[in-house]
Amino acid sequence: xxxxxxxxxNIPNAEQLVQETGFSAAHILRLYERFQFLDKDDTxxxxxxxxxxxxxxAMNPIGDRIISAFFSPGQETLxxxxxxxxxxxxxxxxxxxxxxxxQPEPANSSMRKLKFAxxxxxxxxxxxxxxxxxxxVLRAMLGMQVTEEQLQSIAExxxxxxxxxxxxxxxxxxxxxxxxxxxxxxxxxxxxxx
Amino acid sequence: MAAxxxxxxxxxxxxxxxxxxxxxxxxxxxQPHNLPPLLGFNSSDGSPxxxxxxxxxxxxxxxxxxxxxxxxxxxxMLASLAKLGFHxxxxxxxVFPESCLLIMVGLLVGGVIxxxxxxxxxxxxxxxxxxxxxxxxVLDAGYFLxxxxxxxxxxxxxxxxxLGTLWNVLGIGLSLYGVCLLAQSSLGxxxxxxxxLFGSLIAAVDPVAVLSVFQEMHVNEQLHILVFGESLLNDxxxxxxxxxxxxxxxxxxxxxLDVLLGxxxxxxxxxxxxxxxxxxxxxxxxxxxxxxxxxxxxxxxVFLYSYLSYLTSEMLHLSGIMAIVTCAVTMKQYVEANVSxxxxxxxxYFLKMWSSVxxxxxxxxxxxSTIQDVHMWSWPFVCSTLLLCLAWRAxxxxxxxxxxxxxxxxxxxxxxxxxxxxxGLRGAICFSLVFLIDDFPKKRLFITTTIVVILFTVFVQGxxxxxxVELLDxxxxxRALPTVSEEIHSRLIDHLLAGIEDVVGYxxxxxxxxxxxxxxxxxxxxxxxxxDHQAPSSILRVYQELERREQxxxxxxxxxxxxxSHSRPLLPEEMDSIRRILSRNLQNFNKKxxxxxxxxxxxxxxxxxxxxPLYRHHSLGxxxxxxxxxxxxxxxxxxxxxxxxxxxxxxxxxxxxxxxPRPVLQxxxxxxxxxxxxxxxxxxxxxxxxxxxPQNQAPVGGEAPKKxxxxxxxxxxxx
Numbered sequence: 001x002x003x004x005x006x007x008x009x010n011i012p013n014a015e016q017l018v019q020e021t022g023f024s025a026a027h028i029l030r031l032y033e034r035f036q037f038l039d040k041d042d043t044x045x046x047x048x049x050x051x052x053x054x055x056x057x058a059m060n061p062i063g064d065r066i067i068s069a070f071f072s073p074g075q076e077t078l079x080x081x082x083x084x085x086x087x088x089x090x091x092x093x094x095x096x097x098x099x100x101x102x103q104p105e106p107a108n109s110s111m112r113k114l115k116f117a118x119x120x121x122x123x124x125x126x127x128x129x130x131x132x133x134x135x136x137v138l139r140a141m142l143g144m145q146v147t148e149e150q151l152q153s154i155a156e157x158x159x160x161x162x163x164x165x166x167x168x169x170x171x172x173x174x175x176x177x178x179x180x181x182x183x184x185x186x187x188x189x190x191x192x193x194x
Numbered sequence: 195m196a197a198x199x200x201x202x203x204x205x206x207x208x209x210x211x212x213x214x215x216x217x218x219x220x221x222x223x224x225q226p227h228n229l230p231p232l233l234g235f236n237s238s239d240g241s242p243x244x245x246x247x248x249x250x251x252x253x254x255x256x257x258x259x260x261x262x263x264x265x266x267x268x269x270x271m272l273a274s275l276a277k278l279g280f281h282x283x284x285x286x287x288x289v290f291p292e293s294c295l296l297i298m299v300g301l302l303v304g305g306v307i308x309x310x311x312x313x314x315x316x317x318x319x320x321x322x323x324x325x326x327x328x329x330x331x332v333l334d335a336g337y338f339l340x341x342x343x344x345x346x347x348x349x350x351x352x353x354x355x356x357l358g359t360l361w362n363v364l365g366i367g368l369s370l371y372g373v374c375l376l377a378q379s380s381l382g383x384x385x386x387x388x389x390x391l392f393g394s395l396i397a398a399v400d401p402v403a404v405l406s407v408f409q410e411m412h413v414n415e416q417l418h419i420l421v422f423g424e425s426l427l428n429d430x431x432x433x434x435x436x437x438x439x440x441x442x443x444x445x446x447x448x449x450x451l452d453v454l455l456g457x458x459x460x461x462x463x464x465x466x467x468x469x470x471x472x473x474x475x476x477x478x479x480x481x482x483x484x485x486x487x488x489x490x491x492x493x494x495x496v497f498l499y500s501y502l503s504y505l506t507s508e509m510l511h512l513s514g515i516m517a518i519v520t521c522a523v524t525m526k527q528y529v530e531a532n533v534s535x536x537x538x539x540x541x542x543y544f545l546k547m548w549s550s551v552x553x554x555x556x557x558x559x560x561x562x563s564t565i566q567d568v569h570m571w572s573w574p575f576v577c578s579t580l581l582l583c584l585a586w587r588a589x590x591x592x593x594x595x596x597x598x599x600x601x602x603x604x605x606x607x608x609x610x611x612x613x614x615x616x617x618g619l620r621g622a623i624c625f626s627l628v629f630l631i632d633d634f635p636k637k638r639l640f641i642t643t644t645i646v647v648i649l650f651t652v653f654v655q656g657x658x659x660x661x662x663v664e665l666l667d668x669x670x671x672x673r674a675l676p677t678v679s680e681e682i683h684s685r686l687i688d689h690l691l692a693g694i695e696d697v698v699g700y701x702x703x704x705x706x707x708x709x710x711x712x713x714x715x716x717x718x719x720x721x722x723x724x725x726d727h728q729a730p731s732s733i734l735r736v737y738q739e740l741e742r743r744e745q746x747x748x749x750x751x752x753x754x755x756x757x758x759s760h761s762r763p764l765l766p767e768e769m770d771s772i773r774r775i776l777s778r779n780l781q782n783f784n785k786k787x788x789x790x791x792x793x794x795x796x797x798x799x800x801x802x803x804x805x806x807p808l809y810r811h812h813s814l815g816x817x818x819x820x821x822x823x824x825x826x827x828x829x830x831x832x833x834x835x836x837x838x839x840x841x842x843x844x845x846x847x848x849x850x851x852x853x854x855p856r857p858v859l860q861x862x863x864x865x866x867x868x869x870x871x872x873x874x875x876x877x878x879x880x881x882x883x884x885x886x887x888p889q890n891q892a893p894v895g896g897e898a899p900k901k902x903x904x905x906x907x908x909x910x911x912x913x
Contacts, residue, residue, distance in 0.1 A: 034698060056696040059712065062686065066693040090694055117687055134682075141685055154737050158679040170679075178679045187687055190695060 013081060021088035021107060031087065035080050045077035046070075061140045065120050073125065089116045092189040111176075113188040118175050128169040131155055272303065273554035291656045293406045293557050293621075297649065300561020308565045317566075318559035320626040324514075327552045328623070329504045331402050332515050333497075334549035335426065336522030337542075343419045344523075350606070351420060353598050354614070355427035356460075358590050359397060363435055365586040366579075367393025373578045380572055384636050387448075391439040392640055395628055396583060396647055398432040400621030401425040401515075402553055403648075407619060407656045413663065417610050421617050429515040429623075430464035436627055437511070443632065467513035471520025474503035478521065479528030479722040485537075486724065492537040493544060496529060528722040556622045563625070564645050570638035579643050580650055583620075591615040609666045616659055619651045620644075678737060 011017075011032050018025055036042075038050050048067050057063040070078055070086050088107035105112060121129040121137055134155045142151065162170050162178045170178075257264075276299045280292055307315035318327075344351070367390035374381040374389060404425045408418060438456040442448045478499035485492040500521050507517035530538055591614050599605045606614075628644040631637055692707075 031698070038697075051697065054696045056709075057693055060689055060693045060696070062689050063693055066690060066697070087694070087698065090691070117683070117690060120686060120690060137686060138682065141682075141689065150737070154678065154682075157737060158677075158682055161677045162679045175683070178677060179683055182680065182684060187684070188691060190691065190698065 017084050035083055045079050089113055090190045093185045110184045113184055114176055118172050128171050130169045273558050277554050291407045294653050296554055296557035297561040300558035304562035304565035314566055315562050317563040320630050323626040327556050330548035330552045332518050333500045333522055334545045336519035337545055350598050351423035354424040356431055358594055359428040359431040361590040362397035362586050363394045366397055366582050369582050377574045387443050394435040395624050399425045399618040400623050403619035403621030421614055430513040434460045434463045463513045467507045467516030468520050470507040471503050471517035472524055474499045475521040475524025478525040482529045482532040483724050489534050489537055492533040493541040496541050531723045568638055569642045576643050576646050587618050588615045620648050
């Protein structure tokens with residue numbers, strides 16, 4: 001782990017991050033240590049190659065998509081604030097959040113979580129999961145277990161089930177609808193980040 | 195219908211009359227007849243004929259020769275007839291749980307026997323119970339355990355099992371001692387250790403009783419798994435505490451070190467049972483890999499290895515229940531992938547049958563054993579035991595849940611807590627344990643009290659739990675209807691979460707699940723499953739199951755061509771079965787079992803599906819048949835002797851490449867198949883034939899030619 005003295009003073013914009021993301025100070029600290037661990041050459045920014053240090057991520061079928069999800073489109077580097085903001089999506093939802101109209105929707109709401117997952121499919125950011133994009137993900141996940149024909153059929157079936165407006169692609173609403181029975185907050189939360 | 199039932203019971207009671215008349219005291223085994231038959235001289239004792247030397251007997255009765263097996267069979271017959279009668283008796287099952295009725299039958303029979311012989315009827319010996327009657331039930335429970343749900347809730351289950359049991363044992367034991375001190379006159383000679391010993395055996399929630407009551411109630415799966423898992427796992431704690439207190443009783447004095455050692459023993463017993471079970475489970479999985487040439491005995495290995503694991507851990511004084519459950523859970527996925535479909539069905543049916551018989555026997559014997567010669571009764575002891583059992587369990591559950599709810603995502607609601615507390619039934623395990631106590635003046639009292647507690651919990655709590663559940667409106671099992679897209683997206687989210695956990699460096703639940711799956715896939719499955727049976731992922735299974743359902747549906751009703759509807763909503767029965775499959779994550783092509791059903795195994799209506807043609811679903815709504823019968827070398831359509839000749843295996847090598855006009859079939863009997871295809875197909879219905887050849891040029895995203903697939907893919911191999 002990093003050798004700097006871990007205190008909140010070293011972290012830029014610490015309070016703002018706490019406010020924005022809802023993480024506690026202790027968590028921000030912990031995430032900062034992790035950030036420093038990943039940031040091998042100490043530049044204060046992460047690049048996609050730095051994520052390669054996480055060995056298991058390489059074995060994850062959608063590992064590369066996850067990594068690219070951290071980076072905004074067009075950006076090559078990731079600073080700590082963005083890192084934390086992305087991870088804020090995976091905080092368990094607060095049960096007693098006061099509904100304030102002025103507050104923007106927090107990062108860890110179900111909608112934002114779903115949006116994050118949706119964007120894993122939708123790499124070209126056109127708001128729809130096309131058949132090709134679905135196939136790519138299926139290919140990555142099912143790997144060598146199925147043939148191309150079977151993949152096609154499965155993708156076909158999935159689109160058929162979800163596609164209500166018959167445009168042969170899955171929009172975000174259709175995506176959300178197909179997952180309505182799943183407890184997204186449960187499934188997409190990492191408990192220790194609460 | 196009730197008349198029919200009573201008739202059958204009386205009939206079996208009558209069967210026992212001649213048995214009773216000739217019964218020797220239950221402790222003795224009949225001497226095997228080893229006198230060589232002298233010339234023409236039939237030397238049987240029970241013969242009513244006159245002993246004529248040197249004369250042939252035309253007819254004689256030799257009861258002692260067959261006494262032991264005869265009696266056993268009669269008991270089993272009685273149990274099964276009672277069970278039959280119970281299910282035929284109209285409205286009775288709605289009110290009484292089966293266990294109650296069986297105990298009542300046992301009481302009846304016990305009374306009859308007592309009346310005939312004026313001495314105690316045969317009791318349930320602890321050895322017979324632990325060695326013969328309990329293993330089938332636990333094996334059945336372990337084999338059909340919903341694995342995923344169990345492991346997700348494992349922390350909570352362990353929390354309840356270990357801490358809850360400790361709480362109950364100490365609480366009941368100490369307060370009973372207090373009662374004994376108060377009622378010094380009648381109960382003065384019951385020491386603290388005796389009370390603790392009694393507490394340890396009476397606090398144990400019994401899986402048999404719990405299962406038999408819960409299976410008639412449909413509570414949500416999480417609650418079911420909590421109560422059931424707890425009843426399974428608290429065996430380790432119970433047995434250890436029981437043996438601990440028993441050995442303390444024999445020691446001259448008890449020191450703190452002994453208590454500490456006792457604590458270590460709990461861990462050793464639990465983990466030891468686990469490892470024994472793992473070992474035998476893996477062995478069984480490995481053995482099943484090689485059973486392709488002798489399929490008929492494949493189910494036997496399942497039972498042998500499980501029983502062996504139980505016996506081994508009993509021999510080592512470890513927890514037999516944990517061993518057998520672990521063994522079943524471990525070997526299940528590999529065995530199911532390795533053995534043929536029929537063997538799978540046999541295994542399931544036998545498991546259900548044996549566990550059913552065992553359970554029935556246990557309850558009947560409980561009833562019979564209640565009729566005893568000597569009962570010692572003590573109002574304060576019995577009543578306080580009853581009250582304390584309820585009270586301590588309730589407070590224990592409340593306290594533990596308050597703590598565990600902070601750590602869980604799905605909180606255990608108050609209603610769930612009530613069911614957990616109220617559903618803590620005691621059963622035959624307590625009964626057997628109490629008989630094993632070393633003799634001391636008040637042992638009879640303990641036995642009586644145990645019987646009363648068991649009867650009370652089974653009858654009163656068992657009968658009222660259902661109305662109370664309805665009263666409290668426990669969240670019923672949600673009947674979710676997952677779809678393929680849901681499965682895909684859920685899978686994606688799982689991977690995503692695992693990835694994020696890796697990034698963050700947190701070893702969470704997903705991390706371990708993913709790691710285990712990787713390990714499983716890379717090493718275990720390769721090693722333990724036959725090469726061509728390596729299971730596909732669950733997405734593929736869902737898809738295949740969908741195909742199968744469609745095919746079956748279309749078999750029953752002629753399909754209505756509706757070219758408009760591309761997104762046809764899936765039927766409830768399709769979704770129902772998919773839900774079940776998804777909740778299991780195994781390669782179960784033919785199963786239709788609900789999430790957990792104790793006593794029933796759904797009819798395997800899909801067994802004959804391989805006879806029927808399999809449809810492939812074309813995306814443009816076209817349907818065409820693909821006749822699997824053409825695969826068979828004998829070329830006969832529909833005429834096969836039940837041996838499924840369809841080539842087993844999955845995926846890769848078996849797809850039909852549809853680019854060309856004539857699909858090439860994967861089997862070696864391809865020529866026969868291709869010759870059969872087309873309009874001359876003898877088995878096809880008329881409606882489909884014009885659509886045998888999909889338009890290769892149909893531009894559906896440019897991937898239309900690849901629609902033909904063969905998902906016939908059953909597990910049947912050529913024998």
